[in-house]
Amino acid sequence: MDKLRYPIGKFLKPEIITSQTLMQWIDSIESFPERLNKEVSGLTERELHKQYRPEGWTIKQLVHHCADSHMNSFIRFKLALTEETPIIKPYFxxxxxxxxxxNQLPTTSSLDLLSGLHRRWTSLLKSLSAEDLKRQFIHPETNERTSLETNIGIYAWHGNHHLAHIVNAKKSDDATE
Structure with missing residues (x-):
């Protein structure tokens, strides 16, 4: 079940985050909307209701989740850049x-949103100084501090993680009704 839940494994923060690693992560974030669109374009409504694992989200829910999650992350970046170690707002x-x-809107609404959001987000990420990258926010559920450079890696992983879910779901015979 863990392989279905984490098909690319869990995010592992490198001991040292190099500028080359950051650029690879930013490139991954930048290309995510195009890669996502490639995976879901042309899928039928039935195919969009396939799940990557039992009790898991459908492809449609995954696409909309990525829009929700990436909007929240973009806002968290802006908060960390404009406030001193803000406590972020979690969401369920x-x-x-x-x-x-x-569950009901076409995926194109989130694909369009992600396209514009990622253009803005990667523009912001590419402009960050070494000092900016060290800025942090606090997650209130764990009281953990997360640096922006680490969060770039988390969201590069997040996109790839859900793309792998979609690839697996497309191979599945299970669709919710």
Whole structure:
């Protein structure tokens, strides 16, 4: 089950985050909307309701979740850049994925959103100084401090993680009705 849940493994923060690693992560974030669009374009409604694992989200929910999650992350970056170690607002992603927009709206609404969002986000990421990259936010559920450079890696991983879910779901015979 863990292989289905984490098909590319869990995010592992490198001991040292080099500028080359950061650029690879930013490139991954920048290309994510195009790669996602390539995976889901042309899928039928039935195919969009395939799940990557039992009790898992559908492809449609995954696409909408990525838009929700990446909007939240973009805002967290801006908060960390404009406030001193802000406490971020968490959200219940499972509940968001169950809302009507995540189940009924076409994926194009989130694909369009991700395209514009990632253009802005990567522009911001490419402009960050070494000092900016060390800025942090606090997650209130764990009281952990996360640096922006680490969060870039987390979101490069996040996109690739859900792309792998979509690839696996497309191979599945299971679709929710």
């Amino acid at each position: 992603e499972n509940l968001w994925a169950a809302l009507p927009d995540a």
